[in-house]
Amino acid sequence: MRPSKGKSSNVTPGPSAASSSQVRLLAGSNETGPDGLLKDITVVDVDEPGPVKKSRADRSQDIDTFFSPSFIKDGKKYRNCTPCTKLQKRPVSFVNEATTLQWHQQATHKADYLKWAAANNFPSMLPQDTKQQRDAVTASKQPQTSLDSHLVSKPQLSIS
Ligand SMILES: [Zn+2]
Numbered sequence: 167m168r169p170s171k172g173k174s175s176n177v178t179p180g181p182s183a184a185s186s187s188q189v190r191l192l193a194g195s196n197e198t199g200p201d202g203l204l205k206d207i208t209v210v211d212v213d214e215p216g217p218v219k220k221s222r223a224d225r226s227q228d229i230d231t232f233f234s235p236s237f238i239k240d241g242k243k244y245r246n247c248t249p250c251t252k253l254q255k256r257p258v259s260f261v262n263e264a265t266t267l268q269w270h271q272q273a274t275h276k277a278d279y280l281k282w283a284a285a286n287n288f289p290s291m292l293p294q295d296t297k298q299q300r301d302a303v304t305a306s307k308q309p310q311t312s313l314d315s316h317l318v319s320k321p322q323l324s325i326s
Pocket of ligand 1: 247248249250251270274275
């Protein structure tokens with residue numbers, strides 16, 4: 167139980183699980199686009215300790231594209247949906263939480279979103295898609311999650 171310093175390569179699960187999810191990613195990405203996607207797949211790889219920050223920044227790229235910069239109103243952060251604001255000719259605001267914004271994308275702008283995502287080699291963050299991806303990618307994408315579940319499971323055993 168060492169504190170995590172980003173050196174998670176020693177803790178990786180069996181190689182078979184990681185490689186099979188990579189195969190899934192490769193298979194899926196071939197549909198959408200050219201070899202640029204291969205770089206994205208490397209970013210997801212567990213053995214690289216660095217790119218977690220980068221992929222987190224990339225994740226909000228969709229929100230930055232479809233929503234205005236966040237602003238504070240009544241002590242809360244909001245963003246305006248750019249297409250809705252144009253359409254209704256008044257600010258259409260949403261609480262600045264990724265899930266809230268992405269649900270709105272899925273409900274109202276799904277076609278535009280998917281078109282944009284494909285054009286930018288951006289993995290869809292729509293709730294419907296992330297739910298499916300989570301099963302395939304969880305193990306490799308979030309090594310700290312598996313560490314946490316290890317830590318949590320021990321005290322539970324001693325209690326019961
Ligand atoms: Zn909208």
